[in-house]
Amino acid sequence: MSVMTPARIAQPLAHYDGLYPFQQNVFDNCMEHADDARDAQAFNRAMTLAALAIAIDLPASGSIVKCACAECDCAAIFDPAAPGLRRVEQSGEYNLPRLQCAHCADEHPAPSED
Ligand SMILES: [Zn+2]
Numbered sequence: 640m641s642v643m644t645p646a647r648i649a650q651p652l653a654h655y656d657g658l659y660p661f662q663q664n665v666f667d668n669c670m671e672h673a674d675d676a677r678d679a680q681a682f683n684r685a686m687t688l689a690a691l692a693i694a695i696d697l698p699a700s701g702s703i704v705k706c707a708c709a710e711c712d713c714a715a716i717f718d719p720a721a722p723g724l725r726r727v728e729q730s731g732e733y734n735l736p737r738l739q740c741a742h743c744a745d746e747h748p749a750p751s752e753d
């Protein structure tokens with residue numbers, strides 16, 4: 640697709656760095672649970688708790704991810720269904736995609752995978 644769209648970068652839902660340590664703990668835990676979840680129910684529960692822990696509404700996609708950028712530590716937490724994201728690596732056995740946030744994808748996109 641080569642459609643030119645105006646650069647509209649979606650704002651992150653939260654910043655990991657801005658969370659209290661206990662929120663980070665619960666968030667990390669929930670993200671691990673979501674990654675390892677064996678069914679949709681367990682995944683949804685983990686995602687709901689992750690959103691609750693960081694005091695945001697779970698987006699319509701039903702999931703949130705933290706920026707997996709290797710270039711920086713931007714710590715953005717965002718909706719994996721938002722536009723302008725870039726896949727960093729295949730998530731393989733994980734449920735959650737490894738994505739760069741829209742800002743990182745714009746500023747320093749990860750090299751494409753072979
Ligand atoms: Zn980022």
Ligand SMILES: [Zn+2]
Binds near residue numbers: 710711
């Ligand atoms: Zn980055």
